[in-house]
Amino acid sequence: MATIRAVYRVRGRPDEAERTARFIALEQTVEVPETLVGPAQRVGEVVSIVPLRGASEITIDYDASLASGQLPQLLNLVYGNVSMRPGTRLADLVLPEELVARFPGPRFGVEGVRALLGVFGRPLLCTALKPRGAHDAEFASIAREFALGGGDVLKDDHNLVDADAGAFRRRLRVVRDAIAEANAATGRFCLYLPHVGAPVDRLEEYLDAVILLGLRGVLVPSLLLGLDTVRALAQRHRLVVMAHPSFTGAFYVDRRHGIEPGLLLGTIARLAGVDASILAHRGGRFPATARDCASIARRLREPLGSLRPSLPVPGGGVRLEHLPDLARRYGRDAVILIAGALLGLGPDLRGETARFVDRIRLRFGETLAPPQP
Amino acid sequence: MATIRAVYRVRGRPDEAERTARFIALEQTVEVPETLVGPAQRVGEVVSIVPLRGASEITIDYDASLASGQLPQLLNLVYGNVSMRPGTRLADLVLPEELVARFPGPRFGVEGVRALLGVFGRPLLCTALKPRGAHDAEFASIAREFALGGGDVLKDDHNLVDADAGAFRRRLRVVRDAIAEANAATGRFCLYLPHVGAPVDRLEEYLDAVILLGLRGVLVPSLLLGLDTVRALAQRHRLVVMAHPSFTGAFYVDRRHGIEPGLLLGTIARLAGVDASILAHRGGRFPATARDCASIARRLREPLGSLRPSLPVPGGGVRLEHLPDLARRYGRDAVILIAGALLGLGPDLRGETARFVDRIRLRFGETLAPPQP
Numbered sequence: 245m246a247t248i249r250a251v252y253r254v255r256g257r258p259d260e261a262e263r264t265a266r267f268i269a270l271e272q273t274v275e276v277p278e279t280l281v282g283p284a285q286r287v288g289e290v291v292s293i294v295p296l297r298g299a300s301e302i303t304i305d306y307d308a309s310l311a312s313g314q315l316p317q318l319l320n321l322v323y324g325n326v327s328m329r330p331g332t333r334l335a336d337l338v339l340p341e342e343l344v345a346r347f348p349g350p351r352f353g354v355e356g357v358r359a360l361l362g363v364f365g366r367p368l369l370c371t372a373l374k375p376r377g378a379h380d381a382e383f384a385s386i387a388r389e390f391a392l393g394g395g396d397v398l399k400d401d402h403n404l405v406d407a408d409a410g411a412f413r414r415r416l417r418v419v420r421d422a423i424a425e426a427n428a429a430t431g432r433f434c435l436y437l438p439h440v441g442a443p444v445d446r447l448e449e450y451l452d453a454v455i456l457l458g459l460r461g462v463l464v465p466s467l468l469l470g471l472d473t474v475r476a477l478a479q480r481h482r483l484v485v486m487a488h489p490s491f492t493g494a495f496y497v498d499r500r501h502g503i504e505p506g507l508l509l510g511t512i513a514r515l516a517g518v519d520a521s522i523l524a525h526r527g528g529r530f531p532a533t534a535r536d537c538a539s540i541a542r543r544l545r546e547p548l549g550s551l552r553p554s555l556p557v558p559g560g561g562v563r564l565e566h567l568p569d570l571a572r573r574y575g576r577d578a579v580i581l582i583a584g585a586l587l588g589l590g591p592d593l594r595g596e597t598a599r600f601v602d603r604i605r606l607r608f609g610e611t612l613a614p615p616q617p
Numbered sequence: 618m619a620t621i622r623a624v625y626r627v628r629g630r631p632d633e634a635e636r637t638a639r640f641i642a643l644e645q646t647v648e649v650p651e652t653l654v655g656p657a658q659r660v661g662e663v664v665s666i667v668p669l670r671g672a673s674e675i676t677i678d679y680d681a682s683l684a685s686g687q688l689p690q691l692l693n694l695v696y697g698n699v700s701m702r703p704g705t706r707l708a709d710l711v712l713p714e715e716l717v718a719r720f721p722g723p724r725f726g727v728e729g730v731r732a733l734l735g736v737f738g739r740p741l742l743c744t745a746l747k748p749r750g751a752h753d754a755e756f757a758s759i760a761r762e763f764a765l766g767g768g769d770v771l772k773d774d775h776n777l778v779d780a781d782a783g784a785f786r787r788r789l790r791v792v793r794d795a796i797a798e799a800n801a802a803t804g805r806f807c808l809y810l811p812h813v814g815a816p817v818d819r820l821e822e823y824l825d826a827v828i829l830l831g832l833r834g835v836l837v838p839s840l841l842l843g844l845d846t847v848r849a850l851a852q853r854h855r856l857v858v859m860a861h862p863s864f865t866g867a868f869y870v871d872r873r874h875g876i877e878p879g880l881l882l883g884t885i886a887r888l889a890g891v892d893a894s895i896l897a898h899r900g901g902r903f904p905a906t907a908r909d910c911a912s913i914a915r916r917l918r919e920p921l922g923s924l925r926p927s928l929p930v931p932g933g934g935v936r937l938e939h940l941p942d943l944a945r946r947y948g949r950d951a952v953i954l955i956a957g958a959l960l961g962l963g964p965d966l967r968g969e970t971a972r973f974v975d976r977i978r979l980r981f982g983e984t985l986a987p988p989q990p
Contacts, residue, residue: 271902274748275774276957285750310749312778314816316841320775320863324838327866328903328933375647376683377658401648402693405685443687444817445849465697468689470843476818490693493700498871529644530701560701584649 246308246340249291250322254300255331255500261300265290268332269304271325286310299500301335308339313346315472315515323503334503337511344549347475350519352484353552354545354577357519360460360484361396361433362615366576366608369394369601370557372583373419374401380415384422386593390586391426391434393597397520397579398423399463400439402488409446412438413453420457433615437461437486444473451481460484460617461519467491471516478517486520486557487513496536505536510543513554520555520579527569528561534573541574555579564589564600571607580604619681619713622664623695627673628704628873634673638663641705642677644698659683672873674708681712686719688845688888696876707876710884717922720848723892725857726925727918727950730892733833733857734769734806735988739949739981742767742974743930745956746792747774753788757795759966763959764799764807766970770893770952771796772836773812775861782819785811786826793830806988810834810859817846824854833857833990834892840864844889851890859893859930860886869909878909883916886927893928893952900942901934907946914947928952937962937973944980953977 254264266278269288274281281287286307294301311318323334350356358364371390373383387398398419406412416438423434440462442450447469454462461484466474468491478485489509496505503512505523513521523540524530537558545553556574559581570580582600589596604610627637639651642661647654654660659680667674684691696707723729731737744763746756760771771792779785789811796807813835815823820842827835834857839847841864851858862882869878876885878896886894896913897903914929929947932954943953955973962969977983 267902273776274750275745275776276748277961280748280957280961282750284752285748310776312780314778314814316814316816316838317778320778320814320838320841323867324775324841324863325866325903325933327864328862328870328897328905329866330870330904372648375649375653375658377647377655379657402697403646403648403683405687405690405693407685441687441689441693443689443849444843444845445853465689465693468693468697468843468845470817470841470846472817472841473843473846476816480818489701490697491700493698493702494696494875495867497701497703498874501871502867524701529640530698531703532701560698584653588650588653 246342247305248308248311248322248340248343249338250304250306250334251336252302252304253333253335254302255298256300258295258300261293261295261302265293265302265304268302268326272321273306273310275325308343311343313343315475331500333501334507336504337507341549344551347515347551348479348517349514349551350517350554351478351482352519354555356552357484357555359616361435362613363396364611364613366604366610367574368396368579369597369604370397370399370579370581371395371586372399372401373404374583376401376403380418383415384418386587387419387436388422388426389593390597391423392429393594394430394432394601395434395597397435397437399437399486402439402441402463402465402490404439405441409449409453412450416453416457416459420459433617435461435484437463437484439463441465441468444469447477451477454483455481461486463488465490466513466516466518471512474518475516484519485517486522487518488522489524504539506539506543509540511548514544514548514551518554520557522557522559522581524560525558525562525566525570527566528559530560537573541578545577557581559583567603576608619715620678621681621684621695621713621716622711623677623679623707624709625675625677626706626708627675628671629673631668631673634666634668634675638666638675638677641675641699645694646679646683648698681716684716686716688848704873706874707880709877710880714922717924720888720924721852721890722887722924723890723927724851724855725892727928729925730857730928732989734808735986736769737984737986739977739983740947741769741952742970742977743770743772743952743954744768744959745772745774746777747956749774749776753791756788757791759960760792760809761795761799762966763970764796765802766967767803767805767974768807768970770808770810772810772859775812775814775836775838775863777812778814782822782826785823789826789830789832793832806990808834808857810836810857812836814838814841817842820850824850827856828854834859836861838863839886839889839891844885847891848889857892858890859895860891861895862897877912879912879916882913884921887917887921887924891927893930895930895932895954897933898931898935898939898943900939901932903933910946914951918950930954932956940976949981
C-alpha cells in the first residue's frame, strides 16, 4: 500500500517524543482518542523517532489514500491540525508516485519556458513593472526598454491590482503592445506575466482577458488565491504560471514551526502546477538563509514522479553585484528577478538590462533558438 | 481619505524601529527604493512607533483604495511580503467602513443561526461525525443519537473527504435522513454541516449536492480552500458557513510572527462570510492561550461595519468538565464543539448529549422558538 512519508521536527523533551508522535499520527488522520480507533481506521504509522538537541525528528507514514488525490486534503493530512501545535515543523515529505500522478504539475516547466523564449544554457533575466500608481504609459515604457535590452521575462509587481477587469485589460493591452513592438525589433520573445490577484469568483474573467490578449502566462499570489485555486487555474489554461510568495512567510520564517520552505515553495508549488517560483534570495531585503534558498531550488528541480522541473526565481532585492553568488547557488536553470535595483539604476533601462544579460552570457554562454510564442 | 490602520509588533532594537517602519510602509505598497517614489505613489504612512521590550509597535496607515475592495489584495497589503520578515507580527487591524462595506460578511451570523434552529439564550452544542473510515451507517447512527439527545449542530470531521462527489452525496443522504427522522421525533432542528474540502474546481458540484439534499450549511477548511474561495462560496450560496482552522496555526502559534489569531479567525473570517469559526480552546489538545481565545471570540462578535457578528466555536479536545470555563469565557453566543470526548463517553450518545445540553440549560436557561429550516 502506498504511503506518504512525513517527517516532523518537534521541540520538547526526548521522553515526550513517543507520546507526541502518537498524538500527531492520530490527530492528522482520525482525530479521536486511541480507544475509539477500530480496524477500519487508517491511522498514521510512527516509523521512527530520532532524538535531536531539544527536539525529536518524528517520521510518520500515512496511507496515501487519505489524501484522496486532492491538494487541500494532502495539506490537511500532513499539516492541518498540527499547525496549531507550537514547535511542530513539517521538515520533509516523500510522496508516492501514484499520488503525484494525480497532479499534472507544471505545464511548461524549465524546458517549456525555455522553448517558448528560445533561450537555453543560461539563467533568464526577469524584472517587474512597478510601482503601483504609475501610469500605463510608464509601465509600457519600462516593458519596451527591458525587452529592447534583451530581458527575458517581465512580470507585474504583485501590488499591481486594477480597479476592475476593464482597467486590467487596458493596462495589459498597452504593455503587450509595447513588448510586441520591442520583440519585433529584437526578433526575440520577452514573456509578459501580468499579476492575476483578482477575487477568485472573477478570476476566469481576468484569465480570459489574458488569453484574448494573446499573453502566455501569469503571476499568481498562490497562498492569497489558495494553492488549489492555482492548481485548478494551471490545469485549465495553457499559461506559464509564476508564483509569488506573498503571505507565505508565516509558514517558514520561524524555523521551529511551519513547513520547510522547499516543500511549500518547491514540492507543493509543483503539485499546484507552478512553472516558476519566486523566493527571497539571501542577499536581498529579507534575511533568507542560504540553506532555505538551496532547498527551494532543489525541490523545484529534483525528480518528483513524472512532473516537470520548475524554475527557481530568486528575487526580493537582488542587485547586479549578486550575480556571481546567484550563478553559483542556482546554476543555469533559474530566473533572476531584479526589479527595484534595475529600475533604480538610472534612465537607461535598456542599456542596464543589456549589460546585465551580457554579464549572464559571459558567465554561462547561451544557445538561442527561434522563440515559439 | 479612508485608511486601513495596521499595527505591527516588530522585534529588534529601538534605534532600528524607524528604519523598519519605513521599510514596511514601502514594501507593502510600492516595493521600490525610497528614491523611486513619486507623487503618484500611495506609500503607507508611519503613524507611530512605540518602543516595547525588545520590540516596537509600529502603526502604519494605508490608503484604503490599495486593498481594491478585494480580500486577497487586503491580505497582500497588510501582511504579504512582510510575512517573510522574521519577528514581524500583524497585531491589530482597523478597517474603514467603506472597505468593510464591500463585503457582505456572514449571511446568518449569530442571530441567523439561532433563528434557523429556534434556540436562544444559551450556547449551542455541536459534535463531529468521525472517525474517517467508519461506514455511512455508523455516521448515521451518531447523527441520529446526537439529534435525538437534543444536540444542536452536527458537523463532519474535517478529515472526512470522500473519494468523489457520488460517495459524498451517498454519505450525506444517509446522514440527512437519520437527522430528519430524529428532528421529526424531537420537533427541533439539528443543523448538519458536511465538510466540503473538495478541489476548488469541483466545489460547485459538491455544493450543489448539499443544496439539492436540502442541507443548510457546510464546514469549510478556509485556508486550505483559500480564504477568498470561502468568501465567494458564502456570497453565492444561502448556506451557514462554519470554518475549520486546519493549516492556520502557522500564522499564530509563534507569538513573535504571523497574524494575531483574533484577526485571522475573527475579523478576516467575517469578511469571508464565516458564520461560525472553530478555534482551539485552551483546555483542550492544543496549548492555546486564554488571551488568544478571548481575542478570537471578541473579534467575531464586536462591531465591524454593518457585518453580522459570528459565533466562536471552541473545540479541539473540549470535555464535559470544561463547561463552566467555556461558559465564563465565551458566554451564550457560542457553539461548544465536543467531539471525541462525547463519542468516547460510551454507547449512550443520546443520553450523554441530553445530559450535556441540560447542563448548558441549567447554566444559561433557554428560549425556544419554532425552527425555521
